[in-house]
Amino acid sequence: MLSTNRRRPSSLRVFGIHTIFGDKAVAVCIATAFLSAPLAAQPFAYISNQLDDSVSVIDTALGTVVDTIAVPGRPAGVAVAPDGSKLYVSTPEANGFAVVDTQKRQVIDTVTLSNGALGIAVGADGKRVYVADWYKNTVSVMDADSLQLIKTIAVGESPSGLIVSPDNRWLYVANRISNSVSQIDLKALTVKKSVPVGTHPFGLTIDQRGERVYVANVKSDDITVLETARMKVIATVKVNKLPYATALALNDSRLLVTNQEDGSVSVIDTETLTEIGLINVGDKPEGISTDKDDRHVYVANWFDNTVSVIDARILKVIATIKTGAGSRAFGQFIGP
Numbered sequence: 001m002l003s004t005n006r007r008r009p010s011s012l013r014v015f016g017i018h019t020i021f022g023d024k025a026v027a028v029c030i031a032t033a034f035l036s037a038p039l040a041a042q043p044f045a046y047i048s049n050q051l052d053d054s055v056s057v058i059d060t061a062l063g064t065v066v067d068t069i070a071v072p073g074r075p076a077g078v079a080v081a082p083d084g085s086k087l088y089v090s091t092p093e094a095n096g097f098a099v100v101d102t103q104k105r106q107v108i109d110t111v112t113l114s115n116g117a118l119g120i121a122v123g124a125d126g127k128r129v130y131v132a133d134w135y136k137n138t139v140s141v142m143d144a145d146s147l148q149l150i151k152t153i154a155v156g157e158s159p160s161g162l163i164v165s166p167d168n169r170w171l172y173v174a175n176r177i178s179n180s181v182s183q184i185d186l187k188a189l190t191v192k193k194s195v196p197v198g199t200h201p202f203g204l205t206i207d208q209r210g211e212r213v214y215v216a217n218v219k220s221d222d223i224t225v226l227e228t229a230r231m232k233v234i235a236t237v238k239v240n241k242l243p244y245a246t247a248l249a250l251n252d253s254r255l256l257v258t259n260q261e262d263g264s265v266s267v268i269d270t271e272t273l274t275e276i277g278l279i280n281v282g283d284k285p286e287g288i289s290t291d292k293d294d295r296h297v298y299v300a301n302w303f304d305n306t307v308s309v310i311d312a313r314i315l316k317v318i319a320t321i322k323t324g325a326g327s328r329a330f331g332q333f334i335g336p
Contacts, residue, residue: 004101036193043292044102046332047300047307048075049324055089056323057105058298058307060291060334063319067105071098076328077120078287079129080335081144087335088129090117097131099147102335111147111194112128113140119160120331124168127232132173139173141189151189155182161203161245168230172213173186174201181215181224183231193231195205197224203245203288203330207252212270214255216243223257225273235273239266245330247288249297249312256297258285265299267315275316281308287329292336300329 016319026259048071055075073094078100080087087100091110096117099109122128129142137157141150153312156175164186165173171184175194181201182194198217201224206213212234215224221243225235241261248255249271255268263285267277282301285308290297296318297310305327309319317320 010219022216037269043084043336045289045291045298045307045329046080046089046100046102046154047287047323047327047329048078048089048331049305050074050076050109050302050328051326052255052324054324055087055100056307058321058323060296060298063309064321065323068324069100069107071100071107076330077118077132078329078331078333079120079122080332081114081336082124082126085334086253088120088122088268090120090131092109092117092134097129109147111142116202118330119162119174121162121164123164126164128186130164130171130276131163132162134160137175139184141172148219153191155184155187155191156180156194161201161216163204163206163213164333165228166208169208172204172206174204174215174230176200176218178203179217181213181226185230195226195231195233198222198236199228202260203286205248205250205255206247207270209252214246214248216246216257218242218244218260222270223255237268237273237275239268239275240264240278244286245288247290247297249290249294251294254312256288256290256299256310258288258299260286260302262285263301265297265310267312277317279310279317281310281317282306282320285325287331287333289329289332289334291334298329298334300327300333302326302328307318 047056055069073091077090115135119132157179158176161174173182199220200218210225213226223237240259257266282304284303287300299308
């Protein structure tokens with residue numbers, strides 16, 4: 001558990017390792033023209049605010065919150081459908097996940113699974129939703145249209161981060177307590193292989209070709225690089241304190257990693273597999289995703305109730321956007 005002298009809200013009950021929040025007031029500066037180059041598209045970032053029971057909608061072209069969606073149940077994990085029409089949000093205290101219509105910007109359905117729902121992902125074709133159950137050590141496979149359970153797959157202890165391969169063939173699961181990553185065959189819906197990584201893996205991401213998975217190991221303060229073809233560890237890269245989640249940018253040449261303990265983001269050159277930069281962001285950063293322009297990276301700062309926007313080319317924070325209380329945004333939270 002992270003040590004802190006901050007007051008913990010007695011009403012929050014979401015996993016012993018994830019119930020630390022601050023109530024520090026945040027001074028926020030929102031840049032009116034924070035992009036240093038024009039965007040190719042105008043997607044939205046969906047930031048789960050765990051203490052506010054809400055999701056902030058950020059227009060990445062404007063660099064500001066344009067709406068706030070009520071999502072009861074302490075929303076944590078986020079996954080956007082490939083076409084951007086729906087948003088899936090895990091709600092541990094509502095025992096499952098919510099489905100948000102991104103046009104109406106409201107919850108249109110809820111699914112009950114268990115109070116262990118945390119990590120969530122959607123298939124590359126948008127047809128299935130995958131939910132990790134922290135307590136039952138399983139991944140639920142859901143039909144995205146009917147919202148019916150297709151299968152429950154046993155994985156390692158305390159599964160958290162999920163990522164689907166670009167070809168929709170594999171699902172990768174970070175098993176926090178087992179210190180492993182499982183590879184699930186999405187045709188057979190069975191675990192093909194599980195391999196040891198660092199200590200307490202949590203967030204992970206995959207490159208555009210599906211050849212490498214990058215795993216943030218919270219307790220060993222490092223990143224495991226997995227070659228997916230053989231499910232072999234090809235490198236371990238040290239970063240800063242308590243790395244939680246990862247994102248790729250600039251044609252997969254840069255890996256950015258949120259370090260919760262010291263409020264920073266490590267930048268790794270994926271060719272040399274060395275750390276080339278360290279960027280200060282807000283307090284207790286966790287969720288991280290890259291804009292569709294492949295250059296601007298959004299970081300949810302859990303204790304600051306803000307999102308930092310990083311320009312991956314110049315390795316600097318170029319804007320800070322106020323969101324809601326307990327901004328977590330764990331998962332792939334940027335969509336069209």
